[in-house]
Amino acid sequence: MGIIIGLDIGGSTTKIVGLRDGQLISQELVHASDPIASAFGALGKFINQHNLSLDSIGHVMATGVGASYLHGNLLGIPTLRTPEFEAIGLGGLYISGLSEAVVVSMGTGTAIVQAGERGVQHLIGSGVGGGTLIGLSSRMINIRDFSTFKEIAEHGDLHNVDLSIGDITKDEIPGLSADTTASNFGKLTDTASQADIALGIVNLVFQSVGTTAVLAARLSGIRKIVFTGNLTLIDQGKRVLDAFAELYNISIIIPDGAEFATAVGAALCCPRLVKKSGGENL
Numbered sequence: 001m002g003i004i005i006g007l008d009i010g011g012s013t014t015k016i017v018g019l020r021d022g023q024l025i026s027q028e029l030v031h032a033s034d035p036i037a038s039a040f041g042a043l044g045k046f047i048n049q050h051n052l053s054l055d056s057i058g059h060v061m062a063t064g065v066g067a068s069y070l071h072g073n074l075l076g077i078p079t080l081r082t083p084e085f086e087a088i089g090l091g092g093l094y095i096s097g098l099s100e101a102v103v104v105s106m107g108t109g110t111a112i113v114q115a116g117e118r119g120v121q122h123l124i125g126s127g128v129g130g131g132t133l134i135g136l137s138s139r140m141i142n143i144r145d146f147s148t149f150k151e152i153a154e155h156g157d158l159h160n161v162d163l164s165i166g167d168i169t170k171d172e173i174p175g176l177s178a179d180t181t182a183s184n185f186g187k188l189t190d191t192a193s194q195a196d197i198a199l200g201i202v203n204l205v206f207q208s209v210g211t212t213a214v215l216a217a218r219l220s221g222i223r224k225i226v227f228t229g230n231l232t233l234i235d236q237g238k239r240v241l242d243a244f245a246e247l248y249n250i251s252i253i254i255p256d257g258a259e260f261a262t263a264v265g266a267a268l269c270c271p272r273l274v275k276k277s278g279g280e281n282l
Contacts, residue, residue, distance in 0.1 A: 002055075002056055002057055002058030002059075003018050003019065003020050003025070003052070003056055003057045003058060004018070004019045004020075004057075004058055004059055004061065004267045004270045005017070005018055005019075005043065005046065005057055005059070005060040005061065005077075005267065006018075006019065006061050006063075006087075006263040006264055006265070006266035006267025006268070007039055007042060007043070007060060007061065007062045007063070007064070007067070007263060007266060008063055008064045008087070008260070008262040008263035008266060009035050009038060009039050009062060009063070009064040009065070009066030009067050009069075009070070010035070010038070010064055010065060010066055010107070010108070013029060013030070013031050013032075013038060013230075014029070014030050014032070014035070014038040014039050014041070014042040014064075014066070015027070015028070015029050015042075015259065015260050015262070015263040016028050016029075016030065016042040016043065016045075016046050016263060017260055017263045017264050017267055018046060018050070018267075019264075019267045019268070024264065025050075026046060026049070026050060027257060027260040027263070027264075028042065028045060028046060028049075029042075029259070029260075030042040030045055034069075035065075035066030035067075035069045035070075036066075036069055036070065038066065039062070039066065039070060039074065040074065040075075043060065043074055043075060043077075044075075047075075054075060054076060054077060057077050058078070058270075059077065059078050059079070059080060059270050060073075060074050060077050060078070060079040060080070061079075061080055061081075061082050061087075061266040061267050061269055061270050062074075062079060062080070062081050062082070062266065063081065063082045063083070063084045063087040063262060063263075063265070063266040064084060064262065065084075065108075067081050068081075080270070082265075082266050082269040082270075083269075084111070084262065085111065085113050085120055085122045086119075086120045086265065086269055087262045087263075087265035087266040087268075087269060088103055088105040088111055088113050088115075088120070088228065088261070088262050088265055089103050089113045089114070089115030089119075089120030089121075089265065090115065090120065090264075090265035090268045090269060091103075091228065091260075091261035091262050091263070091264040091265025091266070091268065092104075092105075092113075092115060092226040092228050092261050092265070093115050093116075093226075094261070094264050094265065094268060095226075095228070095255040095256070095257055095258065095260075095261050095264060096224075096226045096253050096255045097255075098224060098226065098253075099116060099117065100115065100116035100117065100222060100224070101114075101115060101116070101222060101224045101225065101226045101253075102114055102115075102123070102213060102216055102217040102220060102222050102224070102225045102226070103115050103225075103226045103228060103261075104209065104213045104225060104226065104227045104228065104229075105228050105229045105261070105262060106129050106130065106209060106227060106228070106229035106230070106231035106232065107129055107130055107229045107230060107231075108129050108130050108131040109125060109126060109127050109128070109129040109130075109131060109132075110125060110126040110127075110128060110129045110209050110212070110229075111125045112124050112125065112126075112212065112213055112216050114216075114220050114222065123216045123219075123220065124212060124216055126208070126209060126212055128205055128208045128209055129205070129209070129229075129231065130146075130229075130230055130231050132205055133149070133201055133202070133205045133231070134146065134149070136201045136204075137149050137198060137201055140197050140201070141194045141197050141198060143194070143198070146230075149198055150233070150234055150235075150236075152194055152195050152198045153195060153198035153199045153201070153202050153234070153236050154195075154235065154236065155195040156193070156195040156196045156197070156198055156199025156200070156202075156236075157193075157195075157196050157199070158181075158196070158199055158200060158203060159187075160187070160188070160189050160191065160192040160193070160196040161184075161185055161187060161188050161189075161192055161196050161197060161199065161200030161203075162181050162182075162183065162184055162185065162186060162187055162200055162203060163181070163182045163183040163186030163187040164178060164179050164180060164181060164182055164187075165177070165178055165179070165180045165181075165182050166178030166179065167182065167187060168182055175247075176247075180247070181203065181207060184200065184203060184204040184207065185200055185204065188200070199236055202234060202236045202237050202240070203236075203240055205231070205237070206231075206234075206236075206237040206240035206241060207240060207244075210240065210241055210244040210252075211244075213225050213227075213252075214244060214248050214250060217250060218250075223250055223251055224250075224251045224253060225250065225251065225252045225253065226253050226254075226255065226258075226261075227241060227252065227253070227254045227258060228254075228255075228258045228259070228261035228262065229258065229259060229261070229262070230259050232254050232258040232259060233259060238254055241254065
């Protein structure tokens with residue numbers, strides 16, 4: 001079948017992976033001004049870096065919001081569109097090595113699916129995600145660059161932003177430590193720095209998504225949650241999820257390469273889509 005390319009196409013960023021005989025051989029991220037340029041740029045970069053011929057690529061599998069802008073085959077290579085929820089589920093299982101999990105994709109917004117032997121089922125979604133984080137950052141601290149935001153948030157102090165359980169009661173609440181958040185931004189002080197506010201935004205976004213994910217996992221009877229997507233690159237967010245895992249006694253996993261999970265899942269859909277003609281030809 002040749003190399004299978006998986007593309008997760010966003011508005012201006014495309015993740016690309018290559019699979020050969022089911023094994024991951026490469027993963028790259030490409031920025032461009034629009035989805036079409038991003039997709040062509042990612043594929044061209046992949047072919048050039050690996051010194052490949054077009055004949056060596058069996059199929060291109062595209063998913064993500066930007067996939068709707070593509071028409072026809074990319075560079076003459078058979079190109080199919082795959083459902084994003086299925087790609088999220090399959091990719092989450094692949095990179096985590098699990099056979100069943102609740103998979104959370106934190107992109108501009110958030111999608112949560114259940115994936116396992118019986119397939120992939122969309123459980124719930126949320127408008128809270130990377131778009132929320134950057135939007136609040138832009139309005140509150142005038143920063144829109146993701147890398148700059150991450151660096152600034154690293155130096156924040158939540159005690160200047162969030163109201164904790166310890167702030168509102170001296171009594172011990174079973175199962176909740178004094179540092180547990182009682183109200184996001186409920187203690188925002190006039191002296192809070194950019195870094196404090198940035199960390200407060202991270203805490204707000206990850207706690208909101210984490211709460212939804214834990215509830216979805218409990219209702220599904222699944223004890224393992226895999227987080228994927230670009231926001232998993234934020235170290236402070238990882239620490240929020242570590243605290244959630246301990247608080248709710250549930251396994252939360254952020255595998256290496258989690259930002260490429262949906263692209264991996266798109267590529268994994270290829271044999272099924274080709275065999276059953278279930279994919280949507282572009």
